[in-house]
Amino acid sequence: MHAFLYDVARLSVWLVLLVAVFVPLERFFALRRAPVLRAQWRTDLCWYFINSLLPAMAYAIPVALLARALHGLDPLGWYSTVAAWPVGLKLLAALVVNDLGVYWMHRWMHSNSFLWRFHAVHHSPEQLDWLANTRAHPFDIVLERLAGLLPVYLLGLGSPANGQFDPVVALVTIFGTFWSFLIHANLRLRLGPLEWLISTPAFHHWHHTNDAHRDRNFAAIFPWIDRLFGTHHLPGHFPPVYGIDGHVGATLSEQLIDPLLGPVPPRARAAD
Ligand SMILES: [Zn+2]
Ligand SMILES: [Zn+2]
Numbered sequence: 001m002h003a004f005l006y007d008v009a010r011l012s013v014w015l016v017l018l019v020a021v022f023v024p025l026e027r028f029f030a031l032r033r034a035p036v037l038r039a040q041w042r043t044d045l046c047w048y049f050i051n052s053l054l055p056a057m058a059y060a061i062p063v064a065l066l067a068r069a070l071h072g073l074d075p076l077g078w079y080s081t082v083a084a085w086p087v088g089l090k091l092l093a094a095l096v097v098n099d100l101g102v103y104w105m106h107r108w109m110h111s112n113s114f115l116w117r118f119h120a121v122h123h124s125p126e127q128l129d130w131l132a133n134t135r136a137h138p139f140d141i142v143l144e145r146l147a148g149l150l151p152v153y154l155l156g157l158g159s160p161a162n163g164q165f166d167p168v169v170a171l172v173t174i175f176g177t178f179w180s181f182l183i184h185a186n187l188r189l190r191l192g193p194l195e196w197l198i199s200t201p202a203f204h205h206w207h208h209t210n211d212a213h214r215d216r217n218f219a220a221i222f223p224w225i226d227r228l229f230g231t232h233h234l235p236g237h238f239p240p241v242y243g244i245d246g247h248v249g250a251t252l253s254e255q256l257i258d259p260l261l262g263p264v265p266p267r268a269r270a271a272d
Pocket of ligand 2: 122133184204207208
């Protein structure tokens with residue numbers, strides 16, 4: 001119980017920091033005018049806490065099993081070699097490997113009707129802002145987190161025995177989480193040539209489009225991964241329309257239960 005209360009307090013502090021960063025930014029550099037307390041903000045705030053607590057408990061189990069399986073192994077001396085790398089190099093490699101895993105899991109979620117049931121929740125907002133980042137089914141979060149972190153562990157870039165307390169894994173998680181809020185934000189921020197290197201709101205807003213350019217921009221941090229695999233789309237303007245064709249309930253319970261029991265929301269066009 002103490003650990004749970006500590007987690008809620010920690011998340012509340014992070015929330016205050018996120019509000020302090022994104023509310024002024026979205027006020028002064030808004031892409032579209034929107035009130036701070038827009039529709040469904042309470043639902044998304046609940047998702048913020050649920051998705052920060054539940055998935056972490058769920059993926060602790062496979063990570064612990066992986067730690068047991070890898071214990072004492074050092075194939076061809078690879079883990080010893082990587083362990084001697086500078087932290088900066090391990091962190092850079094982990095960010096790339098993590099994003100490659102996220103890319104393929106995310107792309108699969110768009111093409112597989114069972115996974116789309118869950119991922120459709122994240123695509124249901126018809127306006128994007130920083131808080132819309134939190135709207136996702138916990139099963140979706142668990143799968144994406146595992147797809148990103150398991151290759152990081154398997155390559156020895158982070159230690160599963162340390163869980164979230166491994167410095168490289170912690171930094172990948174913190175940076176990835178902050179960046180995820182940023183790329184959903186209602187910001188007309190563009191980075192010019194740097195948009196080849198790192199994702200921006202425009203890049204991810206196009207992922208949420210509901211026009212002929214759906215099923216593009218699956219990477220979370222590195223747009224060049226989409227260029228590499230032929231799914232990149234980033235024109236000079238922002239998308240005109242967001243969301244999905246099908247209906248996703250507006251309440252927390254509908255968004256949690258409907259993917260399990262309800263009809264499959266019409267899927268976005270399959271990612272070839
Ligand atoms: Zn998606
Ligand atoms: Zn998104």
